[in-house]
Structure formats: structure tokens, C-alpha cells
Amino acid sequence: MNRPLIGISTYLEASTRWGVWDLPATLLPAGYARLIRESGGLAALLPPDDPDLAASVVARLDAVVIAGGPDVDPVRYGADRDPRTGPPAPERDGWETALIGAALDSGTPLLAICRGMQLLNVALGGTLTQHLDGHSGPQGVAGRFGSHVVAPVPGTRYASVVPEETTVPTYHHQCVARLAPGLVASAHAADGTVEAIELPGARWVLGVQWHPEMGDDPRLMQAVVAAATCGQAPPRKPAGDHGDR
Numbered sequence: 001m002n003r004p005l006i007g008i009s010t011y012l013e014a015s016t017r018w019g020v021w022d023l024p025a026t027l028l029p030a031g032y033a034r035l036i037r038e039s040g041g042l043a044a045l046l047p048p049d050d051p052d053l054a055a056s057v058v059a060r061l062d063a064v065v066i067a068g069g070p071d072v073d074p075v076r077y078g079a080d081r082d083p084r085t086g087p088p089a090p091e092r093d094g095w096e097t098a099l100i101g102a103a104l105d106s107g108t109p110l111l112a113i114c115r116g117m118q119l120l121n122v123a124l125g126g127t128l129t130q131h132l133d134g135h136s137g138p139q140g141v142a143g144r145f146g147s148h149v150v151a152p153v154p155g156t157r158y159a160s161v162v163p164e165e166t167t168v169p170t171y172h173h174q175c176v177a178r179l180a181p182g183l184v185a186s187a188h189a190a191d192g193t194v195e196a197i198e199l200p201g202a203r204w205v206l207g208v209q210w211h212p213e214m215g216d217d218p219r220l221m222q223a224v225v226a227a228a229t230c231g232q233a234p235p236r237k238p239a240g241d242h243g244d245r
Contacts, residue, residue, distance in 0.1 A: 003040060003041055003042045004040075004041050004042070004062035004063060004225055004228035004229050005041070005042050005044055005060070005061050005062050005063075005228075006036045006041040006042065006043055006044065006061065006062065006063045006064070006065060006224065006225065006228060007044045007045075007046045007057065007058070007061040007063070007064050007065065007099075008028060008032050008033070008036070008043055008044070008045055008046060008064075008065045008067055009046050009047075009048075009064075009065070009066050009067050009069075009092070009095070009096050009099060009116070010026045010027060010028040010045050010046060010047045010048075010067065011026065011027050011028060011067075011069055011092070012024075012025075012026055012047060012048045012089075012091050012092065013025050013026075013027060026045065026047035026048075028045060028067060029213065029214075031211075031213035031214055032065065032067055032213045033045075034213070035212065035213045035218060035221045036065070036221060036225070038218060038221075039218050039221040039222045039224070039225045040222070040225045040229075041062075041063070041221075041224075041225040041228065044061065046064075046095075046099065048091035048092050048094075048095040048096075049095055050095075051094045051095055051097070051098035052098075054095065054098035054099045054101065054102040055098075055102040055105070055106070057099070057102070058099060058102035058103055058106055058108050059102075059106065061108060062108070062109070062228035062229070062231060063108060063109040063110070063111070063204075063224050063225070063227065063228035063231075064099055064100075064102075064103045064108055064109070064110050064111075065110075065111045065112075065113065065116070065224070066096050066099065066100060066110070066111070066112040066113065066115075066116030066117075066119060066120065067113055067114075067115070067116060068113050068114030068115045068116065068171075068172075068211060069089065069092060069114075069115045069116075070086050070087070070088075070089040070092065070115065071085050071086040071088075071089075071115070071130075071174055072093060072115065072118050072119050072122055072128060072174075073088040073089070073090065073093050074128070074130060075088075076093060076097075076122050077122045077126070077127040077128060078127070079127065079128075079130065081130075082130035082131055084130065084131040084173070085130045085131070085174075093119070096116070096119055097119060097122075097123050100112070100119065100120055100123045101123065103205075104199075104203070104205065107202075107203050107231070108231070109204035109205075109224055109227040109228050109231065110203075110204065110205045110206070111206055111207070111208075111220065111221070111224045112206070112207035112208075113207070113208060113210075113211060113212065113213070114171070114172050114208075114209060114210065114211055115172075116207060117176075117196075117197060117207030117208055117209050118174060118175070118176065118207075118209075120180075120183075120197065120205075120207045121176050121179065121180050121183060121197060121207070122180075123180075124180035124181065124182060124183060125180040125181055126176060126177070126178050126179050126180030126183065127176075127177040127178040128174050128175065128176065128177050129174060129175050129176070129177040130174055131173055131174065132172070132173055132174060132175050132193065133173075135148070135170050135171075135172050135173065135175070135189070135193065135209075136170070136171045136172060136173055144171075145169040145170060145171045145211065145214055146169075146170050146171060147167050147168065147169055147170060148167065148168065148170055148189055148190065149165050149166070149167050149168075149189070149190060150165065150166055150167075150168050150187045150188070150189060150195045150196070150210065151165045151187060151188055151189075151190075152164070152165070152186065152187050152196075153184075153185060153186045153187060153188070156184065156186035156187075156196075156198060156200075157186065157198050157200075157204070157206055158186035158187050158196045158198060158206060158208075159186065159187075161219050161220060161223045162217070162219055162220070166217065168195075168208075168210035168211075168212070168215060168217075169210055169211050169212075169214040169215045170209070170210045170211065171211065172209060172210075175193050175194060175209060176193075176194040176197065176209075179194065179197065182199060183197045183198065183199060184197065184198060184199075184200055185197055186198045186206070187208070193209070194209070195208065195209045195210065196208045196209065204223075204224070204227040206220075206224075208220065
């Protein structure tokens with residue numbers, strides 16, 4: 001069977017330098033594509049685009065991953081901006097919200113990571129806490145992931161994939177405040193922070209607050225790839241082949 005095609009949303013940066021060039025760029029940490037590849041999938045990068053195109057893009061994919069990144073604009077959940085909230089990224093907010101909606105409408109498997117989990121909650125009507133201490137890297141050290149233990153909620157989809165407590169790589173300062181209608185919490189940190197959310201039922205929809213692409217546990221991505229493989233359409237017939245004669 002063909003490897004399933006997994007779309008991953010990306011950053012859009014106004015200025016990125018490599019070699020002699022300093023240009024706008026769409027980019028993503030390589031860990032996402034590596035984890036998809038090692039889990040049996042093919043990665044396709046999905047830079048911010050016209051939200052009206054999201055449904056046609058998702059229709060060509062076997063699963064969608066919404067990657068980590070900047071803070072979700074609090075205007076999207078009706079809150080005033082906290083001074084510690086980062087600058088808005090309207091192109092990503094609009095594009096990824098449309099990708100989430102298209103995946104939900106089509107039943108395409110969806111994994112939302114860090115910012116992606118927060119945006120999934122907001123897209124379905126939830127809110128966020130705009131600042132949280134203790135869930136990013138070592139105190140006073142920028143650009144380094146921290147770690148903490150996450151406990152699954154028995155009976156959830158997440159618990160069926162990772163049934164035991166695990167230590168996860170983490171870097172975030174926002175989290176779920178009010179859970180959106182229909183979503184359930186499926187993992188927590190020791191301080192009670194919601195660390196995973198999901199939609200119960202047949203659709204494969206899961207968000208995690210940590211960064212599996214920075215760790216060495218492939219089970220989450222393997223589960224996404226397995227769900228994507230189950231949903232693959234049968235191979236197309238070659239052009240001109242109209243069936244048995």
C-alpha cells in the first residue's frame with residue numbers, strides 16, 4: 001500500500017537568512033517531517049494560504065497535522081490581549097482554522113500539536129489561558145525544551161495509544177482555559193493543566209500540548225499514520241482502464 005500523505009502546517013516568516021539570502025520563507029522544524037517519515041507516512045508542507053482553499057487541499061491528504069508556533073490571537077476567543085501574549089499571526093490563524101474545519105468536515109484524521117491543540121480548542125468555541133509558568137524550558141534559558149510528566153485519562157483515545165504516564169518534551173506558556181463543547185480532556189500534567197484533548201467517537205481527532213517531534217516516542221504519529229492508512233481510497237485505475245471487458 002502507498003504511504004499515506006500527511007499534510008503539516010508551517011510558519012510564514014517575513015525575513016529568514018541562509019547563505020547570502022535574506023528573504024520571506026515558509027519553514028518548519030525538521031522533526032515533524034522526520035517523525036512522519038519514520039512512522040510510515042509522507043510529509044507535505046502546507047504554508048499559509050487562502051482559507052477558502054483548505055477543503056480542496058485536505059481532500060488530497062490522508063491526514064492533517066497542525067504544527068506548533070506563535071500564540072493564537074486572543075481576539076479569536078473574545079479576550080483582551082495579555083502583555084505577555086506574542087504578536088498575532090493572522091495568516092496562520094485563518095489558514096489553520098480552515099484546515100481544522102475541513103479535516104473535521106471530511107473525517108480526515110487530525111493531530112494538533114501545541115499551538116495546534118490550542119487553536120483546535122478555540123476553533124470549536126473554547127478559550128485559552130494566556131500565560132502559564134513552568135511549562136517551557138529551563139528557567140531563564142530561551143530556546144530549550146523542558147520536560148514534565150503527562151498522565152492519560154483512562155478510556156480516551158489518547159490512553160489507547162499511550163496508556164501509561166510519560167515524560168514529554170514541552171515548550172508553551174498558554175493552555176486550555178475553557179474546553180470547547182464536544183471536546184474532552186484526555187491527559188493532564190501534575191498541576192492539572194490539560195495536556196491532550198480529543199473528540200470522542202469515530203473521527204480521529206487529537207490535540208497534544210507537548211512536542212512529540214522533539215522526543216523519541218513515535219506512538220502518537222504512528223497512530224495518525226495508521227488512521228490515515230485505514231482511510232486511504234483504493235488505488236486509481238490507470239487511464240483508459242474502464243474495468244473488466
